[in-house]
Amino acid sequence: MADPVESQRADFFRHIERHGQRPALIDGNGITMYAQLAERADLFARQLPRQRSLIFLQTANSVACITAYLACLRAGHAVHLMGQPASDTDKARLAALEQAYQPQAVLRPYGDAMAVASPVTGAVTGPSLHPDLRVLLSTSGSTGSPKLVKLSETNLAANAASIRAYLELGPADRAMTSLKLHYSYGMSVLHSHLAAGGSLVLTDEPVTAAAFWHLFEQAGATSFAGVPYTFELLAGNDRWARMPGLRQVTQAGGRLAPDMVRKVSRLGMDNGWRFFVMYGQTEAAPRIAWLPPELAHDHPDCIGRAVPGGTLSIMDEAGMPVEIPEVDGQLVYSGPNVMMGYAASAADLASDCTPAHLLTGDIARRTAQGLFRITGRSARMVKPFGLRINLDEVQELARSRMPGAICAGTDDGIVVAVAADALSAQPEAAGAGEWLARAIGLPPQWVQVAVLPEIPQLANGKPDYRAVLKCRRSTQPPAHALAPLRVSRAMRLAAGMDTLRSPAFYRRTLLEAGGILGLVRPEWGDVRGIFAQMTGRPAPSGQDSFQSLAGDSLSFVQTSLALEDYLGQLPDDWDSLPIDQLEALRGGDALV
């Protein structure tokens, strides 16, 4: 008879074949059943080192990537899930990370498949690994810090089981993969659905694209996961909320404004699906708390209660528990999903430093109803796009180019204030903003550099971050991110007539012709615009690449030349790189 503890531990990867001919993964090519997935994973595992090893896995939302991930887990390896390096800076970081951790293999997407590559260090023996270590995740994925969160099989399985329980997931549930796998939130969606015998629909389309919802409907999806930015993008059009088959929507990755929580919750109630506001940290693999959908409307500013199996509490500055409601203190979590500690080098991979409880760094209070509400942060952290970014680290980075700069931010963007005399010229500020955004993995418009006569200070001499935040210019998401769901045929027709009547169209034609012939410098807006123009796809997502957009030999010459013109220089594998990564290459050499 199977050991029930063991079967729970291994629930989401070791015994997935027990789900047999149920669908596990669905993509544009069809359905992969659980039995098939297990078989493919075991086949892939034969390409991996025989002895238990550390493996770096560069993720993509593809069957091949998930197969490779499961192969690593089933074969007993420890995996570091990471994004794909695009720029030379990223590659240098990866090399440094490999140097620090000595992985024995690096798995990276090659076309639509996964390639097994040797690490640059050529490591053969690899580091010593703690027997429980399974997954390593970056705490932020943003500043290239080699600090990684160590997660055990118990951490991952316990959290998957908790999520499965409170979301009441079962074999009929089918989630859209709207998040990247190397984000802990994206990873947890995968784990919890595999644990429940449910399925995932794989796509890189953004939630704002009509194609995303078309696939949602076609594939029979029942849920999707979003970070706050997702709901901002969806705010202008509620058609998605009426999608047949939608059973639940989850939100995590940062604080969603209470008004928005109410609005989405109301949409859910009106259309028969449930909206789960959740809270977590990578250090908890990652889910910590959830707000029951029926409470979302009345308590939209709360993170809810601890996930099943875990405990939340408030701790005062002296480290004593706070039992009284409505009193602020640090939010503390304990449960079987709390990490094995951090790693900063290969030597740390052999140890288990599981803390007694997890200090979240967030200031919170318990309400009279027993729910928890975040009221501030003890550490200076922000979460744009669900990416956790430490403002102190960003500040440190900014100071390498702009001495004395201070950094403030919210989940909507980051502002770096620098004294005018610290920069030699104003244009340098814009360039520095782009450089900084690239370094921390954000779109350029999310990081602004404000050049001020002097750095604002409080009366006590400390930096005045509020004053810095006030320097932020308003930014708005690019139109192509919002457009796809809203355009009627009549609008298109009217816009077409407007275009033909517009002198700007003919002036632009002349300009474009001049640009093609090299007589004037073409004005490319961004990589996304180039891809849209050259491949004919109106709204490619940041994760799309030339290959994923079905680019071919007829369109690649124009695309590559336009990119070369825009970026200055193209890496050899540009055709397989996502748009966001290509965008990050912009202007890199010019600033060095």
Next chain:
Amino acid sequence: MPLFKKALAGRVMQTDIALRGVAIVLVVLNHASITDSRPIHLGGGLNILLLLSGYSFARFILVRETMAQVRRGIASFAFNLWLPCLAVVLASFALKREWSWGEVLFVSNFYTADHIALMYVWFPQVILQMLAIFWLLSFVPGARQGLARHPLPLALGGLAISFALLLVLRGDDRGADFANRTIEAVGWNFVLGCVAWYITHGPSRQGMAARLALLGCTAVLGLVAFGWGADWLRAVLLPLALALLLFVPRLRLPAIVAQIVQVLSQATFTVFLAHVLFLRIFDAAGLRGASSGFNLADTLFAAAFALTGSVAVWVLASALRRAWQATHADALRRQMQRGIA
């Protein structure tokens, strides 16, 4: 920087892109010089384009994970190639008031070198037929796994088979022109492109010795296929283009040359579709000298005319398309704002 210095300053281009530009110029020069008395056959441009098509085919389509994706890629590529070609074929029929099912179905190269279309229709025919073969091969059980695990040996096997077909099927009496336009005669150029991609990229990437061996084999195959007679240039150009692909991933060209090559390489497909029409216009307008024999100045003038005309068509079409996308998006945004208001 003074203008001439700027024009001569070096600029780096991807070799396969530069080769396209050079190849299409050769194609136009060849077709502009077709007379019985020409001192040299300038053939070889389309063979290079076949090589580059195979190279891109392996790069963009054969790398896809599943055979369903590969088939979709093949279908999309074939459609994008087929539709403009069909438009030219049908327009040619309308102009000439003639009809050929063989050209409409893109199979006439199986039985004739003649064509009604105002373009050398055998080239898209060969590519479409190659795509059809690859599409059929995609149904072979285990093809995906085989291609994922052993792409280079499979591509080399394909090259051997396609060249063997040439040896087996050649030697009929349908004329040299015909013999150079059939899939069995030039299909191996396309497969060679696939081999070139696999040998220089990805997990199957090989070192200098393997690349030199492939180049040597290609030189021999070129001599066997094209001979050292009137078509000796093909036998030279194909290995030369391959050598550049294998050993020189990027080329440094003077900026002015790079700019011209860049425009030509982008316009390659349009130039291929339209240059014959411009050559006919050139002849119909009496711009060629009275002599019926070969005249170098006339040839260069005709080629320049055809290239300029075809490139102008492409520039205009591209500029209109880009301007439409840019201004139409703004107009659409205004309409949406009105709608929201």
